[in-house]
Amino acid sequence: xxxxxxxxxxxxxxxxxxxxxxxxxxxxxxxxxxxxxxxxxxxxxxxxxxxxxxxxxxxxxxxxxxxxxxxxxxxxxxxxxxxxxxxxxxxxxxxxxxxxxxxxxxxxxxxxxxxxxxxxxxxxxxxxxxxxxxxxxxxxxxxxxxxxxxxxxxxxxxxxxxxxxxxxxxxxxxxxxxxxxxxxxxxxxxxxxxxxxxxxxxxxxxxxxxxxxxxxxxxxxxxxxxxxxxxxxxxxxxxxxxxxxxxxxxxxxxxxxxxxxxxxxxxxxxxxxxxxxxxxxxxxxxxxxxxxxxxxxxxxxxxxx
Amino acid sequence: xxxxxxxxxxxxxxxxxxxxxxxxxxxxxxxxxxxxxxxxxxxxxxxxxxxxxxxxxxxxxxxxxxxxxxxxxxxxxxxxxxxxxxxxxxxxxxxxxxxxxxxxxxxxxxxxxxxxxxxxxxxxxxxxxxxxxxxxxxxxxxxxxxxxxxxxxxxxxxxxxxxxxxxxxxxxxxxxxxxxxxxxxxxxxxxxxxxxxxxxxxxxxxxxxxxxxxxxxxxxxxxxxxxxxxxxxxxxxxxxxxxxxxxxxxxxxxxxxxxxxxxxxxxxxxxxxxxxxxxxxxxxxxxxxxxxxxxxxxxxxxxxxxxxxxxxxxxxxxxxxxxxxxxxxxxxxxxxxxxxxxxxxxxxxxxxxxxxxxxxxxxxxxxxxxxxxxxxxxxxxxxxxxxxxxxxxxxxxxxxxxxxxxxxxxxxxxxxxxxxxxxxxxxx
Numbered sequence: 001x002x003x004x005x006x007x008x009x010x011x012x013x014x015x016x017x018x019x020x021x022x023x024x025x026x027x028x029x030x031x032x033x034x035x036x037x038x039x040x041x042x043x044x045x046x047x048x049x050x051x052x053x054x055x056x057x058x059x060x061x062x063x064x065x066x067x068x069x070x071x072x073x074x075x076x077x078x079x080x081x082x083x084x085x086x087x088x089x090x091x092x093x094x095x096x097x098x099x100x101x102x103x104x105x106x107x108x109x110x111x112x113x114x115x116x117x118x119x120x121x122x123x124x125x126x127x128x129x130x131x132x133x134x135x136x137x138x139x140x141x142x143x144x145x146x147x148x149x150x151x152x153x154x155x156x157x158x159x160x161x162x163x164x165x166x167x168x169x170x171x172x173x174x175x176x177x178x179x180x181x182x183x184x185x186x187x188x189x190x191x192x193x194x195x196x197x198x199x200x201x202x203x204x205x206x207x208x209x210x211x212x213x214x215x216x217x218x219x220x221x222x223x224x225x226x227x228x229x230x231x232x233x234x235x236x237x238x239x240x241x242x243x244x245x246x247x248x249x250x251x252x253x254x255x256x257x258x259x260x261x262x263x264x265x266x267x268x269x270x271x272x273x274x275x276x277x278x279x280x281x282x283x284x285x286x287x288x289x290x291x292x293x294x295x296x297x298x299x300x301x302x303x304x305x
Numbered sequence: 306x307x308x309x310x311x312x313x314x315x316x317x318x319x320x321x322x323x324x325x326x327x328x329x330x331x332x333x334x335x336x337x338x339x340x341x342x343x344x345x346x347x348x349x350x351x352x353x354x355x356x357x358x359x360x361x362x363x364x365x366x367x368x369x370x371x372x373x374x375x376x377x378x379x380x381x382x383x384x385x386x387x388x389x390x391x392x393x394x395x396x397x398x399x400x401x402x403x404x405x406x407x408x409x410x411x412x413x414x415x416x417x418x419x420x421x422x423x424x425x426x427x428x429x430x431x432x433x434x435x436x437x438x439x440x441x442x443x444x445x446x447x448x449x450x451x452x453x454x455x456x457x458x459x460x461x462x463x464x465x466x467x468x469x470x471x472x473x474x475x476x477x478x479x480x481x482x483x484x485x486x487x488x489x490x491x492x493x494x495x496x497x498x499x500x501x502x503x504x505x506x507x508x509x510x511x512x513x514x515x516x517x518x519x520x521x522x523x524x525x526x527x528x529x530x531x532x533x534x535x536x537x538x539x540x541x542x543x544x545x546x547x548x549x550x551x552x553x554x555x556x557x558x559x560x561x562x563x564x565x566x567x568x569x570x571x572x573x574x575x576x577x578x579x580x581x582x583x584x585x586x587x588x589x590x591x592x593x594x595x596x597x598x599x600x601x602x603x604x605x606x607x608x609x610x611x612x613x614x615x616x617x618x619x620x621x622x623x624x625x626x627x628x629x630x631x632x633x634x635x636x637x638x639x640x641x642x643x644x645x646x647x648x649x650x651x652x653x654x655x656x657x658x659x660x661x662x663x664x665x666x667x668x669x670x671x672x673x674x675x676x677x678x679x680x681x682x683x684x685x686x687x688x689x690x691x692x693x694x695x696x697x698x699x700x701x702x703x704x705x706x707x708x709x710x711x712x713x714x715x716x717x718x719x720x721x722x723x724x725x726x727x728x729x730x731x732x733x
Contacts, residue, residue: 086618086619087620087623088619106620107622108620108621108623109498109499109622110498110499110620111621113574114574114575114619114620128499129499129500129622130500164499166499192496193504194491194492194493194496198496
């Protein structure tokens with residue numbers, strides 16, 4: 001394992017499998033009535049969140065606490081950052097406090113790489129701009145592996161705003177590493193012009209891809225894209241790329257539906273699809289804590305008691 | 306004064322006698338009282354930069370006319386064109402005269418202010434181009450550099466208007482809507498890194514339009530910092546029509562590529578590589594080199610853009626765009642063009658001194674080194690290779706992408722009208 005987890009592309013297959021397997025072990029801990037392990041006692045994990053993301057922050061916080069780490073939550077709002085402090089100065093402050101790991105969420109792509117040049121502790125990317133969100137990809141892979149029994153040769157379809165999606169980037173890299181076959185489906189405006197160089201297939205036709213999918217991951221459409229001429233209207237997007245009941249019926253009977261949340265119900269995914277038994281959306285949240293425990297545990301070199 | 310043992314454009318060793326700021330005699334074994342030993346260095350006509358940001362007035366924390374021209378002298382330059390995007394903007398006779406006077410006062414090299422095309426670089430109303438042309442600064446180059454004059458009517462009027470005083474509009478070709486929020490070259494690397502792409506077409510479309518406009522009104526157009534292979538194709542076509550168009554390329558676009566943003570010795574997403582126009586691909590670099598060699602691109606211009614440390618030690622999207630370049634330009638051109646066999650030293654002199662002076666309509670600069678010419682001379686030793694050390698720069702800023710890189714050549718001495726501004730690599 002590297003010292004940091006910034007890109008899913010940094011994980012070799014063995015690393016990724018080690019994280020998933022470790023998470024399986026830790027999942028058993030989560031099933032106990034006392035969920036806490038002493039492995040990271042005395043270690044400090046800082047949650048450095050420059051973007052509001054209560055879901056991800058709580059997930060990392062729960063993961064660190066279950067491993068008995070001391071957790072410091074640093075939110076940019078109302079802090080020295082809102083008074084104009086630079087990322088570098090914030091990093092040096094955390095360094096002086098002796099952070100063993102910094103979990104960073106930032107609106108600027110690449111911010112975790114910059115942070116890693118200024119701190120000695122491990123840097124975990126909790127989502128950077130439109131770049132990556134590797135723990136999301138890991139929890140998605142974990143969820144798929146549990147439902148589908150394995151990822152080798154599985155067909156995973158990722159649908160939506162790939163251009164601006166850090167979830168899509170991390171998933172394409174990790175799923176490729178793990179031997180799955182990824183197909184991206186989106187209107188051409190929401191795909192990078194260079195998507196042909198990615199290790200995946202690309203289609204503009206969701207209906208053609210659905211019957212061949214073992215898992216379908218719907219991406220959130222951000223409100224700000226809706227008014228920026230990426231597509232004509234919400235309704236047209238929903239008609240062409242939304243996973244409604246009719247499309248859901250075209251999927252194989254054992255195929256699963258995923259969404260990293262938060263969802264726009266009725267836009268990219270119909271409510272009854274999101275709530276169906278084949279949806280892993282709630283599991284994904286639970287698995288998020290487990291996978292983040294595994295990541296912190298492996299990066300900080302704890303031992304399973 | 307005698308400058309001994311120099312090789313004009315890399316030719317046979319000679320001595321130069323300098324008297325009253327002019328080259329008085331050229332030949333072997335000249336006798337005279339004072340002398341400077343050239344040590345067999347190559348003698349070039351003093352370099353002329355068409356594109357320098359001196360930052361004064363307004364951002365004296367990044368650079369001043371004094372430090373910027375010291376930096377220029379160390380790079381072998383005897384004249385620079387100071388871009389207009391200062392604060393206040395150089396859009397009036399008052400501001401251009403202020404910059405011009407500061408240049409005269411410090412005397413490290415000649416400073417020729419560039420005037421803004423539009424008031425405040427806002428792209429709405431023509432600045433008083435005639436007043437700037439008639440001022441003591443005698444402005445001939447006009448540019449909204451950093452911003453594109455994207456309004457086609459305004460660009461047409463500017464091109465027409467400057468004909469009255471033989472001016473030239475130097476366009477920063479960048480279609481603003483296509484580059485809204487753009488961070489780096491749009492391509493394979495930007496897609497992976499999740500950085501908003503800066504498509505080549507945003508540059509090429511404006512260059513194509515401007516060439517057609519310049520042809521239509523019979524004006525002179527200069528294209529700043531050409532960065533793409535497609536731009537080269539358009540310029541080649543426009544020049545084949547005989548239109549009065551010139552173009553420049555920066556040293557960094559001749560050497561560096563966009564994959565440095567992903568992988569480099571200074572880490573991923575290091576804004577030291579953030580620049581406008583962005584670093585492009587290897588294919589673009591090859592096309593730019595070929596174009597500079599065959600004359601499609603006329604000159605090398607540095608786009609020396611100093612920024613203080615805190616404007617670069619940030620996350621990528623928050624960082625300022627630009628690189629310092631005056632003190633490394635000749636070395637980079639040697640590496641990219643001379644070592645590759647694309648240019649000889651006569652070709653370098655054309656592209657870094659003679660032609661830029663001609664485009665800027667400078668009379669006392671860019672003259673071939675011959676008897677009677679002003680003694681603006683750069684002595685350059687191409688035989689050494691050294692590691693770039695930004696702490697040695699005369700520039701106030703250190704934002705160089707070449708730190709730690711080994712580059713060929715060293716400016717030994719620079720003479721401005723016979724007076725040394727740099728000797729043995731050090732400011733005089």
